[in-house]
Amino acid sequence: xxxxxxxxxxxxxxxxxxxxxxxxxxxxFSDYEMNWVRQAPGKGLExxxxxxxxxxxxxYADSVKGRFTISRDDAKNSLYLxxxxxxxxxxxxxxxAREFWxxxxxxxxTLVTVSS
Amino acid sequence: EIVxxxxxxxxxxxxGERATLSCRASQSVxxxxxxxxxxxxxxxxxxxxxASKRATGIPARFSGSGSGTDFTLTISSLEPEDFAIYYCxxxxxxxxxxxxxxxxxxxx
Numbered sequence: 001x002x003x004x005x006x007x008x009x010x011x012x013x014x015x016x017x018x019x020x021x022x023x024x025x026x027x028x029f030s031d032y033e034m035n036w037v038r039q040a041p042g043k044g045l046e047x048x049x050x051x052x053x054x055x056x057x058x059x060y061a062d063s064v065k066g067r068f069t070i071s072r073d074d075a076k077n078s079l080y081l082x083x084x085x086x087x088x089x090x091x092x093x094x095x096x097a098r099e100f101w102x103x104x105x106x107x108x109x110t111l112v113t114v115s116s
Numbered sequence: 117e118i119v120x121x122x123x124x125x126x127x128x129x130x131x132g133e134r135a136t137l138s139c140r141a142s143q144s145v146x147x148x149x150x151x152x153x154x155x156x157x158x159x160x161x162x163x164x165x166x167a168s169k170r171a172t173g174i175p176a177r178f179s180g181s182g183s184g185t186d187f188t189l190t191i192s193s194l195e196p197e198d199f200a201i202y203y204c205x206x207x208x209x210x211x212x213x214x215x216x217x218x219x220x221x222x223x224x
Contacts, residue, residue: 045215
């Protein structure tokens with residue numbers, strides 16, 4: 001069974017940093033592209049970052065470009081999102097999602113709250 | 117930039133009824149369109165891809181149609197577990213993804 005489990009969320013002050021992790025199981029992690037998608041409280045889905053299979057192709061939404069960094073460690077079956085210079089508008093549930101043309105498997109999400 | 121507009125925002129129906137959800141793109145997306153279902157406290161689940169193909173394990177009561185700018189997700193007979201929020205999605209400038217604003221299907 002495919003499983004994606006996010007962790008690392010929490011409460012942080014504006015300007016602070018957090019590192020999210022997504023641990024994959026039930027499939028060969030290195031064979032898949034991965035994405036991060038977030039959802040602000042009571043709002044819709046917002047794609048924020050993509051990484052290809054070997055980590056050589058990375059892309060970000062304009063809203064996080066220059067502040068967030070996506071990475072992966074295939075040996076650990078893990079995807080990461082380093083979030084710096086956090087703002088109140090980054091408050092959201094963050095999901096990792098496996099991609100096979102479409103986002104065919106998602107985690108349950110981890111909540112990030114940015115507030116003073 | 118392609119914008120996906122979903123309607124209605126909320127659909128109030130009873131179990132057993134037919135649900136018809138719309139997703140309109142601001143310009144043609146051919147058939148590169150997906151539908152996702154999200155229940156409270158859960159991550160989204162892929163229902164339909166390439167406008168009309170059911171994802172693995174999705175019941176036959178879910179169907180997708182359309183091409184170009186107008187797409188429809190139909191649930192032929194609502195089951196209690198189908199009351200949720202539904203999102204359409206397109207990839208306009210690879211690899212960036214765009215989602216519609218969602219349609220909430222609620223129990224009448």
